[in-house]
Structures are given as C-alpha cells and as structure tokens.
Amino acid sequence: MFHSLVSRAWVLAGVMLLAMMTAGADMPRPGGASEAPAAATRVLQTDPEGLRRAVRQLRPGDHLQLAPGEYPEPLVLRGVSGTAERPIVITGPDSGDPAILRGRSGSNTIRLINAAHLVIRHLTLEGGGHNIAGVVVEHDSEYAHDITLEHLTIRGYDRSQGNSGITTRAAAWNWTIRHNDIRDVGTGMYLGRPDGTGPFVAGLIEHNFIGRTLGYNMQIKHQRPRAPRAGMPTEPHATIIRHNVFSKAERASSGHRARPNLLVGHFPPEGPGQHDWYWIYGNLFYQNPHQRLFQGEGRLALYNNLFFNDAGSALIVQPHNHIPKDVLIVHNTVVAREFGIRLVPGDRRYEQVIAGNAVFADPAIDAARTAQTEINHEVGFERASAYLVRPRGPLAELDLFPLEGMPGYEGLPEFQSPLPPGLGRDYNDRDRSQPRFGAYAGGYEANPGRREGVGPAAR
Numbered sequence: 001m002f003h004s005l006v007s008r009a010w011v012l013a014g015v016m017l018l019a020m021m022t023a024g025a026d027m028p029r030p031g032g033a034s035e036a037p038a039a040a041t042r043v044l045q046t047d048p049e050g051l052r053r054a055v056r057q058l059r060p061g062d063h064l065q066l067a068p069g070e071y072p073e074p075l076v077l078r079g080v081s082g083t084a085e086r087p088i089v090i091t092g093p094d095s096g097d098p099a100i101l102r103g104r105s106g107s108n109t110i111r112l113i114n115a116a117h118l119v120i121r122h123l124t125l126e127g128g129g130h131n132i133a134g135v136v137v138e139h140d141s142e143y144a145h146d147i148t149l150e151h152l153t154i155r156g157y158d159r160s161q162g163n164s165g166i167t168t169r170a171a172a173w174n175w176t177i178r179h180n181d182i183r184d185v186g187t188g189m190y191l192g193r194p195d196g197t198g199p200f201v202a203g204l205i206e207h208n209f210i211g212r213t214l215g216y217n218m219q220i221k222h223q224r225p226r227a228p229r230a231g232m233p234t235e236p237h238a239t240i241i242r243h244n245v246f247s248k249a250e251r252a253s254s255g256h257r258a259r260p261n262l263l264v265g266h267f268p269p270e271g272p273g274q275h276d277w278y279w280i281y282g283n284l285f286y287q288n289p290h291q292r293l294f295q296g297e298g299r300l301a302l303y304n305n306l307f308f309n310d311a312g313s314a315l316i317v318q319p320h321n322h323i324p325k326d327v328l329i330v331h332n333t334v335v336a337r338e339f340g341i342r343l344v345p346g347d348r349r350y351e352q353v354i355a356g357n358a359v360f361a362d363p364a365i366d367a368a369r370t371a372q373t374e375i376n377h378e379v380g381f382e383r384a385s386a387y388l389v390r391p392r393g394p395l396a397e398l399d400l401f402p403l404e405g406m407p408g409y410e411g412l413p414e415f416q417s418p419l420p421p422g423l424g425r426d427y428n429d430r431d432r433s434q435p436r437f438g439a440y441a442g443g444y445e446a447n448p449g450r451r452e453g454v455g456p457a458a459r
Contacts, residue, residue: 041086048072061086066123068097074107082117084146092122094151103127103156108136112144119148125165127157127185134165134185137198141170143229148176157185161215161257164190171229173201181456183212184251192221192265196321199223201273202237209456211247215259218246222265222297222321226272234272239264241280242422243429243455247395249287258290266298266322277326279420281305282427282455285314286395292316293336299350301328301420304427304439306400309336310381310392314361318344325350326417327371329357331426333400333438335384335391336361343367351416358406358438360384360391375409377437389447401440401447408436429454 041061046054048071054064055075060082075090082088092099101123103109109125109132112118125134134154137144154165163186166177172191182188188210191200200220210217220239226232246261253259262285267276278300285293285307293307294315307314314336317324324346330353334340340361341354345368352371359365364378377387384391387406390399412435426432426441429451433443440447 063089066099078113087117089119098124110135113141124153137168139169146174152180154182161186187215189218196224203239236275238277243282247286254290264296299326303330307334313338316342327352334359
C-alpha cells in the first residue's frame, strides 16, 4: 500500500522538520515575513502624485508609507527586492482613512515582476469592474518570492470570472497571504498558471475572508515538473491553508462555469516538489449552490475544518489533472444536503484515511474500498439539528458546535503519513481534551469561540 521504506523515510524526515518549524499558529513561516513591522533603515512617505517616484527610490530595508487618498496609477514593482534580513515594506494607514489604489483599464493594480522580499499591507484595491486583476505576478516575470500580502481589502475585480483578486503567473515561493478581505471578484485567488508551469511553493494562506466570487474563492493550480530556479525550495515543503472563511453563498456562477470554493491541484509527479503536501485546517467552507465546497488531488491533509452546504455536496478528492495519493481527512464537521465526503480511488501505494469526522449528509461518506473509513460518526443531513447547535441559517448565525448527544471514540488509527501540525487542536485552535467526532474538542458545554486572533469574523 505504501512507497518503498527508503522513500518514506526521506519524506518523513523532510516533512517532520517542516512540521516542527510551522507547528505554532503564531510563528512566521520559514522564509516568510512575520506580522511584526520590519525595522526600517529609511522611512519614505508619499501621496498619489509622488508614488511612482518613491517606488524608484526603494532599497532593501526601506519602509514606504502611502498617505490616505486615492491613487489612480498602478503600483508597479518591477525588480523591486529587499533581502531576508531587510525586506521592503509598503503600507497604507492601519486605521482611519485608507490609501485606495483605483484600478484602471489596461493595467493590473499591483504588478510584481521579478520581485522578492516585499511586505505589502493596509491597502484598499478597488477594481471598478475593469478587465483587470488586483495583485498580479505578471506573465513576463520569471519569479516572485518571499512576498507577504496582509490586511488588504480587495473589491470590484468582477468584470468576468477570469478577473481575480490575487494571481501568480510565474514561479512563486515563500508567500504569506493573511488577514485579507476579498469580495466581489471573479476569482478570489488564482495561484499558478493554467498549464502547470508556474508553481506555487511553500505558501502560507491564513485568516482571510473570501466571498461573493463568481468562480473559485481560491484555486492552486497543478504543477508540472519544476524548472530549476535559484533559491526555490527543492526539499519537501507544505503549503498551509488555515483559519480562512471560503463562502460562495452569493454571486456564484452556475452551469458549466460553476466552481468549488477551494480547489488544490497536484504537486509535480517527479523531481523537486513531488513529496510536498497541502495542510488544510481550521477553515470554514460555507455554501455553494452549484458545486462542491472543496476539491483536491495529490497529497493532502484536511482536518479540523467546518463544511456547510445545504444546497449540495461538501468535499471530494478525485483525479483532476493527476490522482489522489496520501490523503488524510480527519476531525472535520460536515453538513451537506448531498454527499459529505467522497474519495475516488487513487494510487493504492499511498495511504488514504477518513477518520474522526462528524458527517451529516446523504450519503455521509462515499469512499474507495481501499481507504480506511471505520471511525466516523455518520448521520443523514436532516438529523443534524439533533447533534449540532444551529446547523442552519446565515453565516453569522451558523453554529456547528456539538450538543451533548455527540459521541466520542476510543482513538484514531495509527497513520503511516507524517502527522501534520495542529492535528491535536480543534477548529477554535484549542487543545483537544478528549476524543470527540468532528472539528470541535470535547470538554466544553458550549462553544467557547475561536482563540483570540484566529480567523476572520464570519460575516
């Protein structure tokens, strides 16, 4: 069922090292920028008229502050790079009147071309319905790495489903995308090229709210074998997607244009990256009237998430551009009118485990016979209210916390795959004090809420 012992040991060593480095919810990713402001060697200030001139002056360690107001010109960052020790920080005001970058026809709003070690925060991007995108690694770029995008408000990039809030069209690695609010766009995030040649590697995507998208809330494209790039990781890494809200309750396209809330494609089938993982945990997937909430392939761990879709199905792991490999689906709470968890047969040499989930759907679990599916709580959709506090209603009122009738279990099966970080914490990012099916820990009489600083408000 599994790889050779030599291959497995090498993967285990690499991924366990990454797990130790990323296990803390408040720790910065290796290679990424933390939320703490970088110590500036020089502070520059600009208004709309001086933006282009100020960008030309940027050097490693600089901190460029944009005054409140409306900026009609795009922010073009061609060849603008800091260093790991001295990143360049570009920021608007963190309170009060915002710095608004107004989209204009013919140019994406923030353009990255061969840029590195940048932190961009506290800006508002207004697309105005033009045929453009918000933040883009342009197609003529060779790379963009060690980029942090945080506390951005992105609106109005909704001319069509192909217009996105954040897009990478070249090799991108060590990105951190956190605390952003993205709505009324064609696609929230589109990371990678359609043909699989623009790999998105070792990313951290956390605490974002993405809603009112025509297509995907977010898609990470599949990857062909990676062309070598100086500085791009070659050892095993994980892309982490945690503590986000993905909602398609409004404006979702139907018919052949319908898309899942989140889709993740496979990693390279050979060479660097073939042993990478997706670690997807602590997210809320809310409503999709025309598609599933989640679709994935390759090697992924999906745990401590909430899934709610009273109009259709919840999650599926199936071949898209490749096949499922190692798949862990553990400790999720799933409420769906149609199927809850579906696992289409993948590569039998790999491990596929569905365990510890509380699933209220019809059918609850539909999985390949080769998968381990013994330890789950499976109930029909209409009976969810007998086990959960409020499994109905708008996002702000939804409460999938278990009632006293939710059973526990003796223990999960032993995993052959490396245990991902945060498996011992629940959706609220609180320690699991006793085994209980679903995304919430036992030991609480009522929902204690999320730990402070974890996830965006459900709104």
